Amino acid sequence: MDPVIELEDLSVRFGRLEALKSISGAFSGRAIGLLGPNGAGKTTLIHTLLGFYKPATGKGRIFGKDIREQDKAARSLIGYMPERDSFVAGMTAVKFIRLMAELSGLPPSEALERTHEALYYVGLGEARYRKLETYSLGMKQLAKLAQALVHGPKLLFLDEPTNGLDPPARERMIHLIKDIRDTGEVHVVLSSHLLRDVEECCEEVMILKEGALVYYKNLEEERRTNRKFLELEIRGDRERYVEGVRGLGCECALHDKRAIKVVLPPERTIRELYRLASEQQVQIRHLDYKKDSLQDIFLKAMEQPVGGGNGSL
């Protein structure tokens, strides 16, 4: 598949602050999650791709269009739902979204038709003649989604789309994002600090830390190849037991004060772990099969040292 977003050594500076640090990579997923703690550079990356900030070094391309030299051509393929409240006061939803559609190049009659469709699609059909400032937070989020969709983009940037939503509204937003993704007509980049949102909607994930890309993988592939491991909770001399487990040829990591993560080689069985525990008079209080969750992946990525990102770990 041709890359949706290509980055070549992309850096952005605000004065002395390096907000994005030499990010490189080709991203082609149908739904890409953009994760990172606050201040990691998620929104800055989106804004740079939209042409709001000028890169200090490097290049970016969206569907092959350079974000600096072919900025309008690139932006004509994008729909953007910003994180903060964004609307024009005094306008009804219909008028506002029609204006946005016309600015994207739709002729007035088509713009009006698609405005009604977009508002019905996101569930604001009945409230479409109300002024935007009278909308609740959830409705404003949906209106922002409608304006991002109205001109039929190929790539949708959603910046924290579930921010401030109550659980039913969040469910509705997630359902819409999945529905949009599943049409196969648009690629979605979902920026969020909520791992659950990304886990539910995205098949690929990019993790940013301090402006650098520290992880980019296909979640599905990662889940498939992700080895199962055992999580043990023990009482007794933990370090001696870990040494013994390693002596059996198992990979072993200390998880927290009591838990140990163990990857068993094929020739070993759980019985041998129990036998070792018995020999060392260690109690195994809990034993369970686990797989790395997105949270584990995220936490692992956060432990990575920040260097030049290359699109994968």
Added chain:
Amino acid sequence: MAVYERSYKRYAGDLSPQWSRFSVLPRYVYQDIFRSKFFLAFLILSLIYPLVCGAVIYLRHNAEVLEAIDVRIAEIFAIDASFFSQLMFVQIWFAFFVALFIGPGLVSKDLANNGLPLYLSRPFSRAEYVMGKFSVLAILLSLITWVPGLVLYALQSGYAGLSWATSNARIALTIFLGSWVWITVVSLMALALSAWVKWRPVAGFLMFMILLGGGFFQVIVNGLFRTEWGDLANLMRDVWIIWLGLIGEPGPGTPVWAAWLAVLAFVCLCIYMLNRKIRAYEVVS
């Protein structure tokens, strides 16, 4: 994406030409402002004086009607540069009040609720945004200033003949250029203040003060430094001097080139102010 289907579909139809996109903004603004009966009444009022002038030109060339009742209009009204200067002096004030009514809300509404990122995330540049907002005022102010001015010039030329038109071509040029100087100054000032001052009444008050307060500033500078260069701080006077220079009449002390420079500096300042504010997001380094 039909309403009944409720599923997402890409748009594959025709797109409007890129060069015409800025014109979307005035269309939407006019829908709003023409709902105001007050504004509509004011706009009609602003066209009454040109109508009166049109009637004078008509009567000047159909004097036999009035001569019948022993009124010699040709002796009362001469259709010359002064006649058109008088007309434009009245019209630029109407233009200013129209700009005062519309201008302060043009950009501030978008900035107040972070609307700019939505405009600028589309194939629509900052320059097109400013051009779109500028054209809102430029079109309306043109309707009040140079359009009626040139219509009256054409009417007079029609009655007086080609020789009058060619010998007074400078009047037409002055009406057009002089009006555009005023339109540019007033429109950019309104946009710049609208971008920097979110509260409409304050932005309107500042517009008023920049035009009228320039006179006070002029007196203070001239008094303090015993010079006449303080005149340049008075924008109204600068535009008037440019007008006199264009029409070929002698102006007061300040040279015409200095008035042009003062107006150009003010226009550059407004563009700089707009450039600072018309951004999707402000970056604080």
